Amino acid sequence: MAKYSTFSLACVLLYLNDVATAASINSYNGLGLTPQMGWDNWNAFACEVNEELLLGTSEKIVQLGLRDLGYKYVILDDCWSSGRAANGSLVADSKKFPNGMKHVADELHGKDLLFGMYSSAGEYTCGGYPGSLDHEDADATSFASWDVDYLKYDNCFNRGQFGTPETSFKRYKAMSDALNKTGRPIFYSLCNWGQDLTSYWGSAISNSWRISGDITASFDRPDSRCPCDEDDYDCKLPGFHCSIMNILGKAAPMGQNAGPGGWNDLDCLEVGVGSLTDDEEVAHFSMWSIVKSPLVIGADVNKLDSTSYSVYANPAVIAINQDPAGVPATRIWRKQVPQVDGNGKGEIQLWSGPLDNGDQVVALLNGASIPMTMTAKVDDIFIDSDEVSVSSWIAYDLWANRLANSTASSIVQGGSLDYSKYYNATELPYASGLAKNDSRLLGQPVANVSIKSPLSAYVPAHGVALYRLKKA
Ligand SMILES: *[C@@H]1O[C@H](CO)[C@@H](O)[C@H](O)[C@H]1NC(C)=O
Ligand SMILES: *[C@@H]1O[C@H](CO)[C@@H](O)[C@H](O)[C@H]1NC(C)=O
Ligand SMILES: *[C@@H]1O[C@H](CO)[C@@H](O)[C@H](O)[C@H]1NC(C)=O
Ligand SMILES: *[C@@H]1O[C@H](CO)[C@@H](O)[C@H](O)[C@H]1NC(C)=O
Ligand SMILES: *[C@@H]1O[C@H](CO)[C@@H](O)[C@H](O)[C@H]1NC(C)=O
Ligand SMILES: *[C@@H]1O[C@H](CO)[C@@H](O)[C@H](O)[C@H]1NC(C)=O
Numbered sequence: 001m002a003k004y005s006t007f008s009l010a011c012v013l014l015y016l017n018d019v020a021t022a023a024s025i026n027s028y029n030g031l032g033l034t035p036q037m038g039w040d041n042w043n044a045f046a047c048e049v050n051e052e053l054l055l056g057t058s059e060k061i062v063q064l065g066l067r068d069l070g071y072k073y074v075i076l077d078d079c080w081s082s083g084r085a086a087n088g089s090l091v092a093d094s095k096k097f098p099n100g101m102k103h104v105a106d107e108l109h110g111k112d113l114l115f116g117m118y119s120s121a122g123e124y125t126c127g128g129y130p131g132s133l134d135h136e137d138a139d140a141t142s143f144a145s146w147d148v149d150y151l152k153y154d155n156c157f158n159r160g161q162f163g164t165p166e167t168s169f170k171r172y173k174a175m176s177d178a179l180n181k182t183g184r185p186i187f188y189s190l191c192n193w194g195q196d197l198t199s200y201w202g203s204a205i206s207n208s209w210r211i212s213g214d215i216t217a218s219f220d221r222p223d224s225r226c227p228c229d230e231d232d233y234d235c236k237l238p239g240f241h242c243s244i245m246n247i248l249g250k251a252a253p254m255g256q257n258a259g260p261g262g263w264n265d266l267d268c269l270e271v272g273v274g275s276l277t278d279d280e281e282v283a284h285f286s287m288w289s290i291v292k293s294p295l296v297i298g299a300d301v302n303k304l305d306s307t308s309y310s311v312y313a314n315p316a317v318i319a320i321n322q323d324p325a326g327v328p329a330t331r332i333w334r335k336q337v338p339q340v341d342g343n344g345k346g347e348i349q350l351w352s353g354p355l356d357n358g359d360q361v362v363a364l365l366n367g368a369s370i371p372m373t374m375t376a377k378v379d380d381i382f383i384d385s386d387e388v389s390v391s392s393w394i395a396y397d398l399w400a401n402r403l404a405n406s407t408a409s410s411i412v413q414g415g416s417l418d419y420s421k422y423y424n425a426t427e428l429p430y431a432s433g434l435a436k437n438d439s440r441l442l443g444q445p446v447a448n449v450s451i452k453s454p455l456s457a458y459v460p461a462h463g464v465a466l467y468r469l470k471k472a
Helices: 006-025 051-062 100-110 137-145 164-184 197-207 244-257 276-289 306-312 313-319 404-413 432-433
Strands: 036-038 073-075 081-084 091-092 114-120 150-154 188-192 208-210 264-265 295-297 330-338 346-355 360-366 372-376 392-397 445-449 455-461 463-470
Touching: 036 114, 051 073, 051 100, 051 114, 073 150, 091 137, 100 114, 100 360, 114 188, 137 164, 150 164, 164 188, 164 197, 197 208, 197 244, 244 264, 244 330, 276 295, 276 306, 276 313, 276 360, 276 463, 306 404, 313 432, 313 463, 346 372, 360 372, 360 455, 404 463, 445 455, 455 463
Parallel strands: 036 073, 036 295, 073 114, 114 150, 150 188, 188 208, 208 264
Antiparallel strands: 081 091, 330 346, 346 360, 360 463, 372 455, 392 445, 392 463
């Protein structure tokens, strides 16, 4: 109570009340009540797309148990078309997709997966194929007739129609309206790189929106091709080759605009792509989860190694991402720490966020290149709450029950899953599992936390310690 005047407390209560009722009505089309999960071919395959790649990958997604952990959207990225027919409709490249797009959708639906499609709000796509600007109705009609479930909508060759929120909004709304007119529920994912303050208008017309230039598989390497630094959330030159820490910094102030129905998209996951260390992959996946970014696998799932697989397959962390309240965690503090190898900024950060059932997620993020003992005080973790002095919590380590390397290794080599131990979100959605305190979603209790005993952990370099706090 001490933190608020009577007046502002009333405002806070009104606001919380709004959030509680908004959860069921906030989606502009009823989709995306939790962040989307799936696979997109771009990070691993770029333009090398065809039917075999999508269907082979979907097979593997099922076999690895990833579908039943929630990764449902199989998203085809750029370079799939061969132009427009005389009547103006987009045509799928018949060499790459000999049976057409509807066939791909049917096959995916037969496996209880969903089909994601790609286009650009421009004259051309980024790969130089026909874009959908001024063809919104025709293209949305094609997508719906192919039974597409999702559209990733890029920003290349936009003929200069950007620079103010109005110009970008208008361009992206045209496709939103066109999709709506088809009558088919299609998840709409904006890929306009965060230009023109997308996070302030995205939820009115879409289910998710990118907040930065394209990600690359680097933890924190500065790259001139991603010219806006991590604090520039109103970035005019989003670029590409953005590092994980760069994108996370841009996400830090944006949580307030995301929630059930519309999400800040920090771009596809680089776990299993490039040469991130295991600690970096754990940190990347943890942070994307807690800020409620979409979780879209960027790796070649046929070549996932056991450690990357066990990152993607951790239901305790996915359950944070899929928490029904959908509140992105907030960065509470950041501190520069002494540089060791001069590579990137050495910085440690505390992130914290409320969960649906009264639990709290806490991340101690070590962005420095040496291990650190990090400590989070309870009144920092619960900075927006007034219960701190009276309560105590049990901290559950969300990575403690990660699949053993030997188990993960046998699964990626084609061995069968032990279905009795594996979490199956198709059978038991995360909301139901959480309501039952399913132990597979809780990790391992490791510490008692209160005003007298702060949360403390030895955190590896470029790593994270991630906890769910439950009231004792
Ligand atoms: C346009 O032509 C293509 C190729 O001939 C055909 O597949 C498609 O159904 C046509 N679209 C419309 C809307 O008539
Ligand atoms: C179209 O939009 C209306 C609200 O504007 C919404 O109720 C409806 O579900 C949408 N339909 C589709 C297919 O997206
Ligand atoms: C996990 O197992 C794989 C395959 O057996 C091995 O190559 C790798 O070094 C192991 N990783 C760890 C972290 O133990
Ligand atoms: C998960 O549950 C669904 C529905 O019961 C079932 O069809 C599927 O085979 C299960 N998946 C695994 C990996 O056990
Ligand atoms: C789950 O745990 C919470 C405490 O975090 C408790 O209040 C609730 O009763 C438990 N639910 C079940 C079904 O055990
Ligand atoms: C929390 O404290 C209780 C009582 O002192 C103790 O029994 C329990 O083991 C502690 N739990 C953890 C996870 O440290």
